[in-house]
Amino acid sequence: MAEGDSAAIRNGTVRRRLRRAAMFVASLVLVAVLWELYKVVGPEAGGRLFGWNILPRSNDRAMPHVWEMLSRYGRPEIRSSDRKIWSVVLAGAWFSFRLALVGFVIGSLLGLGLSIVMARFRFVERGVLPYLIVSQTVPLIALAPLVVSWGGKLEIFGWEWPRWLSASVLGAFLAFFPVAVGALRGLRSAPAAAVELMESYAASWWQTLRKLRFPSAIPYIVPALKLAASSSVIGVVVAEISTGLKGGIGRLIIEYAREATGDPAKVFTAVFGAALLGLAMSGFVTLADIYMMRNRPKEAST
Amino acid sequence: MSAVELTGVSKIFNKGAGNQVDALLDIDLSISTGEFVSLIGPSGCGKSTLLRLIANLIEPTDGSLIVNGKSPKQARLDQDYGMAFQQSGLFEWRSVAKNIELPLELKGWSAAKRRERALEMLELVKLTDFADHYPWQLSGGMQQRVAIARALAVHPALLLMDEPFGALDEMTREHMQSELLSICRKAGTTVVFVTHSIPEAVYLSNRVVVMSPRPGRITEVIDVEIKGDRSDSTRDDKAFFSGISAVRAALRGVELDSTARGIEDR
Numbered sequence A: 001m002a003e004g005d006s007a008a009i010r011n012g013t014v015r016r017r018l019r020r021a022a023m024f025v026a027s028l029v030l031v032a033v034l035w036e037l038y039k040v041v042g043p044e045a046g047g048r049l050f051g052w053n054i055l056p057r058s059n060d061r062a063m064p065h066v067w068e069m070l071s072r073y074g075r076p077e078i079r080s081s082d083r084k085i086w087s088v089v090l091a092g093a094w095f096s097f098r099l100a101l102v103g104f105v106i107g108s109l110l111g112l113g114l115s116i117v118m119a120r121f122r123f124v125e126r127g128v129l130p131y132l133i134v135s136q137t138v139p140l141i142a143l144a145p146l147v148v149s150w151g152g153k154l155e156i157f158g159w160e161w162p163r164w165l166s167a168s169v170l171g172a173f174l175a176f177f178p179v180a181v182g183a184l185r186g187l188r189s190a191p192a193a194a195v196e197l198m199e200s201y202a203a204s205w206w207q208t209l210r211k212l213r214f215p216s217a218i219p220y221i222v223p224a225l226k227l228a229a230s231s232s233v234i235g236v237v238v239a240e241i242s243t244g245l246k247g248g249i250g251r252l253i254i255e256y257a258r259e260a261t262g263d264p265a266k267v268f269t270a271v272f273g274a275a276l277l278g279l280a281m282s283g284f285v286t287l288a289d290i291y292m293m294r295n296r297p298k299e300a301s302t
Numbered sequence B: 001m002s003a004v005e006l007t008g009v010s011k012i013f014n015k016g017a018g019n020q021v022d023a024l025l026d027i028d029l030s031i032s033t034g035e036f037v038s039l040i041g042p043s044g045c046g047k048s049t050l051l052r053l054i055a056n057l058i059e060p061t062d063g064s065l066i067v068n069g070k071s072p073k074q075a076r077l078d079q080d081y082g083m084a085f086q087q088s089g090l091f092e093w094r095s096v097a098k099n100i101e102l103p104l105e106l107k108g109w110s111a112a113k114r115r116e117r118a119l120e121m122l123e124l125v126k127l128t129d130f131a132d133h134y135p136w137q138l139s140g141g142m143q144q145r146v147a148i149a150r151a152l153a154v155h156p157a158l159l160l161m162d163e164p165f166g167a168l169d170e171m172t173r174e175h176m177q178s179e180l181l182s183i184c185r186k187a188g189t190t191v192v193f194v195t196h197s198i199p200e201a202v203y204l205s206n207r208v209v210v211m212s213p214r215p216g217r218i219t220e221v222i223d224v225e226i227k228g229d230r231s232d233s234t235r236d237d238k239a240f241f242s243g244i245s246a247v248r249a250a251l252r253g254v255e256l257d258s259t260a261r262g263i264e265d266r
Helices: A002-041 A066-072 A085-120 A122-135 A140-153 A163-187 A192-200 A205-243 A249-258 A264-292 B047-054 B072-077 B096-106 B111-124 B140-152 B170-187 B198-204 B232-236 B238-256
Strands: A047-049 A052-055 B002-013 B021-032 B036-040 B062-067 B081-084 B158-162 B190-195 B207-212 B217-223
Touching (some): A002 A066, A066 A264, A140 A205, A192 B081, B002 B190, B021 B190, B021 B217, B170 B232, B190 B198, B217 B238
Parallel strands (some): B036 B207
Antiparallel strands (some): B002 B021
């Protein structure tokens, strides 16, 4: 049975992926069409609906045309330079991507480590988990300057804390949480019968973790990593903005937003750059997802 | 020599508390090497508890157990027994061969030796072509065969089975029973087998241990007098039917003084 079945499953997976990609492109087009449609029907200077001042202005300054934004990519960033804006945005996105990746890796490892310790010792879970939850309610903007000033004072064996690392740390600060909570649930998800089986093999706690608990946690860890990936991007972009770190997409958004009156399309080029960055991060995790879930029953994959 | 020796074994859960359960009371049972013994009785009679005591997954409240000539704990550490449950309990992220290799991995065998043993076990349960398939690609009966192969992978002297065929359809079940017998005959394995089914117990066993609940205890031990090796024709044998009648009669006695149900008459 299985040969034909797995071929059919693989075929179905390919078709499903293609359909998803097509849907993604179609949704982009749909958003562009809605944007332009609103520009046609929406009030130029904004408007009231049921007494609320909620209708956005549809003039070219607030909502530039889609083609205006796209063509802005091909023109220079500032008048005095011939550097095209697409290359500036791309470089900024690449800079932030690396920071986010470092934050994502640090955060995920930290989250996994915490979840393992919490799964091992109940008292650690009871003692630490509330603080983890509270940690996520601290506004990132308040934390960012603190991390920068702490980092600035750090020097370990002659190694100086680079400025960019503060942004990565803030990315990690947002990223570790979903991983810690998701992985903890996953590590606890192994069925009692399987745990008993490992016991009957006289397996050590560490062996049970490696051969049973960790593999059964993968379906919980993968969605947590997806969340962590986008969180790390948010953390890095916000950190760039609030600490004034130069070179990344967050800084570009702030700079371009200041020019919005004269060059409204410009800020959107950076915003899309940030979106691209988020997509790249989650694409990265999706690849890991496909790899880790390759041999699992297909219904269970996310 | 006896493979399992229980003397005055009791297991009381939540002792002294309001919800105290006398799962097993004063059990004496001796199982000799190479013997096939079934435990049968209504739900709550402690047959699974008895199996878990032998496996050293729980400790007795009272009494002494000797498994394979040692303490149950030592027997577990030495992997003297293999275990199979109603749910195959295969790890879905491991291929069939890798599932069978699991207990060998934990013992620190080399990859080549593990693979060799896994293929040998797959041959035994007639699944050679499925070594690199994953559990979810197999039918329920095939999964259960893999679980048995995994339980037998360390060549244990003792096999502990808790309703291993309970989730299978009747046809597959009878087929698996015959296969289990021929496998154990080849390896000379002692088997302790928990079941709900009277014909299954009689077909497989040298002795059927009938148990009753509240408190869990042994009410009768019935010798099955089927001559020679069992085969499909055994199911038409007179001795098979008289065995079934004897077990049923013993269970009826149990049913009379308890309201428990859960015995399949097929």
